[in-house]
Amino acid sequence: MFPGTPPHTKTARAHLTASAAPTTTPAPIIDDSYFVSNQLRLEIQHRNNLTLMQPDHALYPDLPLEVDNYHELCPIEAVGTLPKAHVLGYQTSTYKATHIKTGQHYCLRRVHGFRLPNTKCMVLVDMWKKLSHSNIVHLREVFTTKAFGDQSIVFVYDYHPDSETLLSRHFSQSETLNGYSDSFSSNPNAPRPYSHQKNAILRQQHSNGMLSESTIWSYVIQLTGALCAIHTAGLACRCLDPSKVIHTGRLRLRISCTSVFDVLTFDSTATNPLALIPHYQQEDLNALGKLVLALACRSLMAVQRENLQTSLDLMSRTYSSDLRNLIIYLLSGQQRRSIVDLMPMIGARYYSQLDNVQLQNDVLYTDLAKEMENGRLLRLLIKLGTMNERPELNMDPTWSETGDRYMLKLLRDHLFHQVTEDGRPFLDMAHVVHCLNRLDAGTPEKVCLMSRDEQSVLVVTYAELKECLEQSFGEIVACATGAGISSGGVGGHSSIVASPPGVQSQSSLMVGKQQPLA
Incomplete structure (x- = not known):
């Protein structure tokens, strides 16, 4: 007569017990048909933990409590390791x-001991602030401060938790950046033999592992898109090296530290500060070539001037001629x-990149739809929790135990307080959902509700329960907004088998307009 959980709905007990399981016990498999995928959930939780991390003043006693409009400063890079x-x-x-003021989290890059001579460079800063691109870390503002005990300049960017530089992700930590930062500088040591240079690059390739060509092309497409936006805006990147390009997950790259070089090298005596931009744009292309070559060889030595031909020969063995060209x-x-x-x-590789992005978007959209459904159910639970066991309303201490609220109380027991035949709690999230x-x-489907003493049984439809829920919550909203309506009403439910003393049926009249629960 009263159908239970449909057969296509799986029992979701695992999700209830996963968080309570001991750390030594493997977590049960959670059904992804109800909830966001476990991998995405863990990824978002980890990023949220990093975002909400609080500063340790005992570990960093020299950090100021506030810097301009920002507080709760936490070092992202380990102090003393770089x-x-x-x-x-x-x-x-x-x-x-x-x-x-806003509570938003940002990334602050501080340049120590830099005194800004004048504010003419803010013309370039304003241009950077207007530039928004999916592969560029957005610059928010630039300001000077003495909060750290010296004259510093601070660049404020969007914060991307759990990101890492290409340097730390794809290159050996034992390598130095000297050769990369200035690949055409002469080596103070004696020139090494060709075989020694070649073997050194091969050893680094073997230890680091080769990147797939599809990964490199994905990086190329993202970085060229960012450079195209930068150059179109009349700017130059000037920071395209492995230590300034960050990986934010799922092969997503973003160029960081934008505008830093423009401010630090700004010539206030120049009549046209944008005159050198075309020259810097050419340097951007050269820097992109060095970065791609270093990634293909998995070695920073590959971009040194004396190793360029060797590096090109080595990467030609693994990758296509298109990448080499x-x-x-x-x-x-x-x-x-x-x-x-x-x-x-790049050619048709754009189609593959676009396809991968759209497939990933479909996955995220599916998970978002699940969370939207969970949010809808949460609003129902909030309404029920607001009414159940409420001490009083409009000076009526029995409000939550009479009338429509009594049926909602029984519905609460039907949802959460069921037990098995031997008296053990019955935990089935599928039943609740x-x-x-x-x-x-x-729906017009009927449900059997029973009091805890088993003396009263009510058979009502979900449509009637929904009307009770909306009207009772409307009374609370009206009371909260000052309308002060009273409970009670007329009418009845045709399917009531037994009704306890003092239980009133739902009212067909509600004063005031019910506000939706945000």
Whole structure:
């Protein structure tokens, strides 16, 4: 007479017991038909943990409590593990911080000991702030401060938790950046034999492992898209190296530290500060070629001037001629190059990249739809929790135990307090979801509700329960907004088998307009 959980609905007990299971016991498999995929859930939880991480003032006592409009500073990079000179000889530090007014989290890159002579460079900063691209870390603002005990300049960017640089992700930590940062500088040591240089690059390739060509092309497409947006805006990147390009998950790249070089090297005496932009744009293309070559060889030695030909020969053994020709074009300085010229070289690989992005979007959209359904059920539970066991309403201490609220109380027991034949709690999330969905839809399906003393049995439809829920919650909303309606009503339910004393049926009249639960 009263159908239970439909056969296509799986029992979701595993999700209830997963968090309570001991750490030594493997977590049960969770059905993904109800919830977001476990991999995505863990990824988002990890990022949220990093975002909500609080500063340890005992570990970093020198950090100020507030810097301009930001507080709760947490160092992102471990103090003392990186060289002091990061950018043009200046020491830099990176922090996660929270905006005091909005509560949003941002990444603060501080340049130590830099005094800004004037504000003319803010013309370039404003241009960077207007630039928004999916593969560029968005610059929010730039300000100077003495909060750290010196004269520092701080660049504020969007915060992307759990990101890592290409340097730490794809290259050996024992390698230095000296050769990469200035690949055409002369080596102070004696020139090494060709065989020694070749074997050194081969050893690094073997230890680091080769990247797939599809991964490299994905990186190329993303970085060229970012450079195209930058150059179209009349700017130059000037920071395209493995330590400034971050990987934010799922092969997603973003260029960070934008505008830092523009500010630190700004010539206030120049009549036209944008005159050198075309020259810097050519350097961007050269830097892109070196970055792709280093990724193909998995070695920073590959971009040193004396190793270029060796590196090109080695990467030609594994990768296609198209990738080799692209690198040669980027590294050639004989002609005036343009980022647009790379489009024909990439060719049909754009379709593969677009297909991968759209497939990933479909997966995320499916998981989002599940969470939207969970949010809908949460709003129902909030309404029920607001009414059940409420001490009083409008000076009536029996409000939650009489009238429509009594049926909602029995519905609460039907949802959460069922037991097995031997008296053990019956934990079945599928049963809860099944009933809440019918309550939200207001279906004509009937449900049998029983009091705890088993003396009263009510057979009602979900449509009637939904009407009780909406009216009772409307009374609470009206009371909260000052309308102050009273409970009670007229009418009845045709399917009531037995009714306890004092139980009233739902009212057909409700004063005031019910506000939706946000």
